[in-house]
Amino acid sequence: GENVEQHPSTLSVQEGDSAVIKCTYSDSASNYFPWYKQELGKRPQLIIDIRSNVGEKKDQRIAVTLNKTAKHFSLHITETQPEDSAVYFCAASSNTGKLIFGQGTTLQVKP
């Protein structure tokens, strides 16, 4: 079955620096790759997603890149701010609709 590995598990950056979180997936049939942000005590919420026919997608300070050949995708956050501090999850899904998540990355942005 699908397996998603996420690294690093924790990441600490200074405000204004960039943060990069990487994920790999196992199922070559996966075609949808969302990223979720979960603030402490709250539910996960979608921040950006990418489909397999696209290599990169940007939305203001966040971007996601996808390398289908290597089966990995990454989240890039530029000009980090304290409110970016949260747990970030990557996920992968194929046409079955089964959505599998990575283990999560706790991002700390230090003022």
Next chain:
Amino acid sequence: NAGVTQTPKFQVLKTGQSMTLQCAQDMNHNSMYWYRQDPGMGLRLIYYSASEGTTDKGEVPNGYNVSRLNKREFSLRLESAAPSQTSVYFCASSDWGVDTEAFFGQGTRLTVV
């Protein structure tokens, strides 16, 4: 428009007791999911339902059963609770094939003693 609603929000069970976690969505979504969240383990899929009348096992189905009662409701049942099932449980739904964003409920914090 409430989105995805889970009940209860908190629950304490004794080992061996049974309970059902309820989930309902009002977005007319076809797909629904149950996840558990444990520290360092991320969100692990327990069961999912691609459409009304269908259910399928996820990554960690043992000890759980589900029922897709209708398009709106997807319940998760623990027949004989064990301490290893202490976790935060999230229900989610999506309109797979149309708009794939999954929306989550607020979570249920379950403690089995």
